[in-house]
Every structure is written in structure tokens, then in C-alpha cells.
Amino acid sequence: MAAVVIEIIYEGDHCIPCVYMLEAVEEAMAAFGQTVSLEVVHLREKKGGLRYNRLSRQLGQPAPIPSIFINGQLCFNVTPPVQELQHFIRRILSGG
Numbered sequence: 001m002a003a004v005v006i007e008i009i010y011e012g013d014h015c016i017p018c019v020y021m022l023e024a025v026e027e028a029m030a031a032f033g034q035t036v037s038l039e040v041v042h043l044r045e046k047k048g049g050l051r052y053n054r055l056s057r058q059l060g061q062p063a064p065i066p067s068i069f070i071n072g073q074l075c076f077n078v079t080p081p082v083q084e085l086q087h088f089i090r091r092i093l094s095g096g
Contacts, residue, residue, distance in 0.1 A: 004071060004093060006070050007039045007040075007055075007070075007072075008022055008068055009064065009069070010040045012042070018065070021066045025085065027082050055074075058072070
């Protein structure tokens with residue numbers, strides 16, 4: 001299992017902010033190999049809808065669309081620069 005699990009709340013390919021967020025995450029992840037995994041929470045699929053509901057209940061409000069959850073916690077509700085996301089992942093991997 002990966003040390004860092006990234007989940008993207010993803011409405012669909014018609015959602016340009018979702019597409020940009022996914023591209024940024026994929027680019028950032030490339031530097032970390034198998035220590036980081038990605039789950040795309042497709043809202044239009046049953047499994048994705050159920051996960052979205054769990055994350056939203058955990059937040060106490062609907063999760064932003066798109067957004068990035070890392071290890072089950074909301075970390076970004078806008079697309080971060082790739083370097084910022086990599087720095088954030090490095091902090092998690094180093095225990096900070």
C-alpha cells in the first residue's frame with residue numbers, strides 16, 4: 001500500500017477544472033513512484049458517489065468539486081502548482 005493516497009473529486013471530463021487538477025496531480029506524483037497512489041472519485045459512478053458522500057459527511061458539508069484529498073483529508077479545493085503539491089507530499093512522507 002502506498003504511504004500517500006491522493007483522491008481527486010472528479011465530476012467528469014467535461015469539467016475543465018477537474019481535468020486540470022488531475023493533470024497536475026499526475027505530474028506531481030511522477031516524482032514519487034509507488035509511494036503515492038491515486039484514486040479518481042468519479043461522481044457519475046456509483047462507487048465514486050458513495051465515496052464522495054463519505055468524504056462529505058466527514059467534512060460536515062459537501063466536498064468541493066474538484067478537490068484533492070490526501071490520506072482522507074481535504075488538502076486542496078483549487079488546483080495547486082505542481083511544485084506546491086510535491087512539497088506537500090514530501091512533508092507527509094517525512095512525517096511532518
